[in-house]
Amino acid sequence: xxxxxxxxxxxxxxxxxxxxxxxxxxxxxxxxxxxxxxxxxxxxxxxxxxxxxxxxxxxxxxxxxxxxxxxxxxxxxxxxxxxxxxxxxxxxxxxxxxxxxxxxxxxxxxxxxxxxxxxxxxxxxxxxxxxxxxxxxxxxxxxxxxxxxxxxxxxxxxxxxxxxxxxxxxxxxxxxxxxxxxxxxxxxxxxxxxxxxxxxxxxxxxxxxxxxxxxxxxxxxxxxxxxxxxxxxxxxxxxxxxxxxxxxxxxxxxxxxxxxxxxxxxxxxxxxxxxxxxxxx
Numbered sequence: 506x507x508x509x510x511x512x513x514x515x516x517x518x519x520x521x522x523x524x525x526x527x528x529x530x531x532x533x534x535x536x537x538x539x540x541x542x543x544x545x546x547x548x549x550x551x552x553x554x555x556x557x558x559x560x561x562x563x564x565x566x567x568x569x570x571x572x573x574x575x576x577x578x579x580x581x582x583x584x585x586x587x588x589x590x591x592x593x594x595x596x597x598x599x600x601x602x603x604x605x606x607x608x609x610x611x612x613x614x615x616x617x618x619x620x621x622x623x624x625x626x627x628x629x630x631x632x633x634x635x636x637x638x639x640x641x642x643x644x645x646x647x648x649x650x651x652x653x654x655x656x657x658x659x660x661x662x663x664x665x666x667x668x669x670x671x672x673x674x675x676x677x678x679x680x681x682x683x684x685x686x687x688x689x690x691x692x693x694x695x696x697x698x699x700x701x702x703x704x705x706x707x708x709x710x711x712x713x714x715x716x717x718x719x720x721x722x723x724x725x726x727x728x729x730x731x732x733x734x735x736x737x738x739x740x741x742x743x744x745x746x747x748x749x750x751x752x753x754x755x756x757x758x759x760x761x762x763x764x765x766x767x768x769x770x771x772x773x774x775x776x777x778x779x780x781x782x783x784x785x786x
Contacts, residue, residue: 506587509548510636519544522637522664524628527551528568528682529577532672536641537581539669546584548635555591556623568685587635594630602626605652605659611746612759613648613770616736624649625656632657632664640664645671645679647757647772648746671771671786677703679771686767690732695764697730698771699786701738705758706773706784714752716740727762736761736768743774753777 513520521544523536540547551574558564571588578586602622608614609621632640642650650668657666672680677699678692687695701723708719720738727733741748743755758773774785 506548506585506634507636509546509585510634513546514636518546519638520636521545521547522632522635522640523547523549523583524631524640524642525549525551525574526553526567526682527574528570528685529574530672530680530682530684532643532645532680534577534581535672536643536669537578537583539667540639540641541582544637544639547582548585548587548637549578549583550587550589550631550635552587552589552591552594552627552631554594554623554627556595556626557620558623559617559619562617563683563686568682587631594627603629603656605655608648608652608655608746611648612737612739612741613761616761621649621652625652628653629656629660629662632662637664639667641667641669643671644668644774645681645771647743647759647774651743651746673699673786677786679769681769683767683769687764691765691767694730694732695767695769697727697733697764698760698762698769701726701760702758702771702773702786705740706786709752709775709782709784716749716751716756719752719758723758723760727760732764734763736763743776752782 521540525533603625604622614621654666676696678695704726705719723738727735739759743757756775761770776783
């Protein structure tokens with residue numbers, strides 16, 4: 506893969522990169538299409554990263570569908586697939602880790618200690634191997650995208666981090682590989698995340714700016730679903746990820762909710778432009 510990276514750089518071509526953990530869905534493929542529209546060649550990776558899973562998490566059962574994923578990527582027009590073994594990414598004696606301080610300890614990082622150390626380390630390694638001009642990530646993992654942008658800036662990486670929109674099912678559920686874990690009743694219940702965020706979006710459009718009231722309303726909506734067990738309901742500054750008391754500038758409403766045994770996350774982006782607030786689910 507490094508030879509491909511060197512050659513495309515030497516030829517002045519713009520390499521696009523879509524890193525994934527496989528079990529590809531429409532959200533992943535939207536990033537692939539975005540990369541294909543701007544870059545050539547396009548490289549995708551599939552690597553279920555053990556370093557970002559904590560004790561008792563779903564590393565062993567995480568869906569692995571390499572053959573089907575390879576076919577999807579080939580049919581879409583992806584030029585190269587990089588699917589390394591864990592021993593290639595973390596060889597014996599591996600000791601070096603990346604930690605983006607101040608952003609990694611909050612929210613997902615508080616619930617899943619060490620998660621973002623694993624994410625930042627593997628993303629840096631993949632970017633160094635592939636050497637893309639542009640790397641494409643989804644906004645569903647909003648904290649992850651923010652941390653990767655910070656890492657790329659801090660370490661002067663020669664890769665632009667492009668964040669694509671959330672892709673949703675017709676009923677609003679954000680696309681996720683973990684949706685495959687949901688039983689039929691749980692699948693119906695999982696739409697409560699979207700409904701809670703959509704309620705916040707509607708309140709903001711009516712002029713609500715008090716973050717405490719918005720959080721309370723989202724929690725109240727989640728309480729209407731018996732299968733939903735919230736881990737956090739937050740409204741934060743989109744850059745610092747610090748909790749806010751009022752909606753101003755750019756903010757994120759963030760949810761992490763367990764539906765049965767399945768943990769789901771989702772978010773709402775709130776942006777202030779020319780004195781008006783715009784919300785994006």
